[in-house]
Amino acid sequence: MLWIHVDDGVLVTSNDNIREKMKLNPTEKLKLRWDDDINSIVGIEIKQKGNSFYLKQPRLIKKLVEATDSQLTANQPLPEIKLESSPASQIDCHYLSAIGMMLYLAQATRPNIMYAVNYLARVVMNAQHDDWKVLKHLVDYINTTKHQILKIGVDNTRRDMEVYVNANWGGAGSRFQHSFYIILFGTMVAWSSKKQSCIASLTCQAKYMALSFAAKEALWLVSNIEDVIRQQCPVLLLDNKAAIQIVNNSSRKKKSKHIQREFHIINELVVSKKVTINWIATTGKMADIFTKAQGKIKTNHFRRCMEESSVEVELAEELSNKHPKFPVRLIKTYKAGDAENFPLRNKF
Incomplete structure (x- = not known):
């Protein structure tokens, strides 16, 4: 797999011969610099520790x-x-x-x-x-919160692609805000939050349309990785049973007659078993952070659930290098989400 953006690129392969061939061919006409380890890409700093990557800007x-x-x-x-x-x-x-x-x-x-x-x-x-x-x-x-780092890891026990979907009226204008984020191997790999392109008269209609957007994005992601990873059909998770019933056609005429035809693609995807939809309790939603403003407690809760901040090890290494006398064991007792509230931070 080769990804290129202007003057940056990443090559991912498990075959050494292919890698060496890719190195030689372009260098005949272009001046390229190859690094065996990826350190940065399009302004994103990357650090690898074991099977995990840590991204920051x-x-x-x-x-x-x-x-x-x-x-x-x-x-x-x-x-x-x-x-x-x-x-x-x-x-x-x-x-x-x-x-x-x-x-x-x-x-x-x-x-x-x-x-x-x-x-x-x-x-x-x-x-x-x-x-x-x-x-x-x-x-x-x-x-x-500048010390927060996005962690991309691998959990082989969670191979299914989980897509958390939500829609919420933000209190401004007549259109709903829909969002989704995708979990693959236990790590968030894609997310989106947008105002819907058309007006929905009911919450279930807005969430039904959100399912269509999320399903198309998930299938696009599957098409990009299917040559590398054998992936089962994505599982869409939603907290609205009425929207799920519309997908299953049990109440389609009553609640979906005003929905534009383009959004009914979700029905076809479910029938063809390209995606599946499961109900999730409202308290279990983690896509809320993408559809409405959250307070401090919920913001930190969702951030921990998404495993977005994993800085305790790096913070310990950074402080111990700058201040050799500072006890690293004390730093490691603090959680990643508490890094900005570190008690002795202002004394350095």
């Missing part, structure tokens, strides 16, 4: 903090402020630039800020002073 976060002059701390992505768009305003290029950087950050290594960034992007063409306050609050949160 410290340079992008530093650039974002400097651009917005972030100096405060925050414990949740969005404050308790209603965001509204004003009709007349001059486009602020700095606001656009900050949103662009945060979108890449959210899509690459920080899924827990995906909803907040999309929420701020809604008024990107009419950014006002209050919008800047909310944006700086999000940057403060990113800076406060």
